[in-house]
Amino acid sequence: TQLLEQSPQFLSIQEGENLTVYCNSSSVFSSLQWYRQEPGEGPVLLVTVVTGGEVKKLKRLTFQFGDARKDSSLHITAAQPGDTGLYLCAGLFAGGTSYGKLTFGQGTILTVHP
Amino acid sequence: DTGVSQDPRHKITKRGQNVTFRCDPISEHNRLYWYRQTLGQGPEFLTYFQNEAQLEKSRLLSDRFSAERPKGSFSTLEIQRTEQGDSAMYLCASSLGWARGSYNEQFFGPGTRLTVL
Numbered sequence: 001t002q003l004l005e006q007s008p009q010f011l012s013i014q015e016g017e018n019l020t021v022y023c024n025s026s027s028v029f030s031s032l033q034w035y036r037q038e039p040g041e042g043p044v045l046l047v048t049v050v051t052g053g054e055v056k057k058l059k060r061l062t063f064q065f066g067d068a069r070k071d072s073s074l075h076i077t078a079a080q081p082g083d084t085g086l087y088l089c090a091g092l093f094a095g096g097t098s099y100g101k102l103t104f105g106q107g108t109i110l111t112v113h114p
Numbered sequence: 115d116t117g118v119s120q121d122p123r124h125k126i127t128k129r130g131q132n133v134t135f136r137c138d139p140i141s142e143h144n145r146l147y148w149y150r151q152t153l154g155q156g157p158e159f160l161t162y163f164q165n166e167a168q169l170e171k172s173r174l175l176s177d178r179f180s181a182e183r184p185k186g187s188f189s190t191l192e193i194q195r196t197e198q199g200d201s202a203m204y205l206c207a208s209s210l211g212w213a214r215g216s217y218n219e220q221f222f223g224p225g226t227r228l229t230v231l
Contacts, residue, residue: 101170
C-alpha cells in the first residue's frame with residue numbers, strides 16, 4: 001500500500017506569520033498536486049509539480065518538489081485570514097497499473113487568526 | 115460556469131434506502147473519478163472511467179455501490195441499502211489525462227454530502 005503522510009495535521013497561527021506544510025512518502029511520485037478545500041466544498045487545485053527539485057510560486061505560496069520526487073512542501077509567507085482552510089497534497093505514484101487515481105494525504109487544517 | 119457539477123449537494127436518507135448521485139464533468143474531459151471523503155480525512159479513490167468504460171474500482175466499492183457513465187459524459191453513483199457508515203462527502207473529479215500537455219490534473223466538483231440516519 002502506497003501511503004502519503006502529511007504534517008502537521010493542525011496549524012493555528014497569527015496573521016503575518018510564515019508556515020510550512022510537508023508531504024512525504026517512501027515511494028516515488030510521477031506528479032504531485034496541492035489542493036485547498038473549504039468546508040462543504042470540493043478541493044480546488046493550487047498547483048501540480050512533476051520534476052524533481054521543482055519550485056513553483058503562487059503569490060505568497062511556494063511549492064517545492066523533492067529531488068527524489070518522494071516529498072513536497074508548501075510554504076506560505078505572511079499568512080492572512082483568507083488562507084484559512086484545509087490543505088491537501090495528492091500524489092500520483094510512479095509505476096503500477098493505476099489509471100491516474102490520486103492518493104491523498106490526511107490534510108492540514110490551517111487557521112489564521114487576525 | 116464550466117466546472118464540474120454535482121447533484122444533489124446534500125442528501126439525507128434513512129438506513130436501507132437507495133440513493134443516486136450525478137456528476138457532470140468538464141465537457142472536454144474524458145476521464146472521470148469518484149472519491150469519498152469522511153470528516154478529518156483526505157479523499158479516498160472509489161472508481162475511474164475513461165469515456166464510458168469503468169477501468170478501475172477500489173476495494174472500498176462494495177457490491178452495494180455501482181457507478182455508470184453511459185455515454186461518456188455524465189456519471190451516476192448509486193448506493194443500495196445504505197448504511198450509516200456510508201455517510202460521507204462523495205466527490206467527483208474529471209481530467210484530460212496526459213493529453214495536450216496535461217499531467218492528469220483532476221478538477222473536483224463541490225461534492226454531495228450524504229447523511230444516513
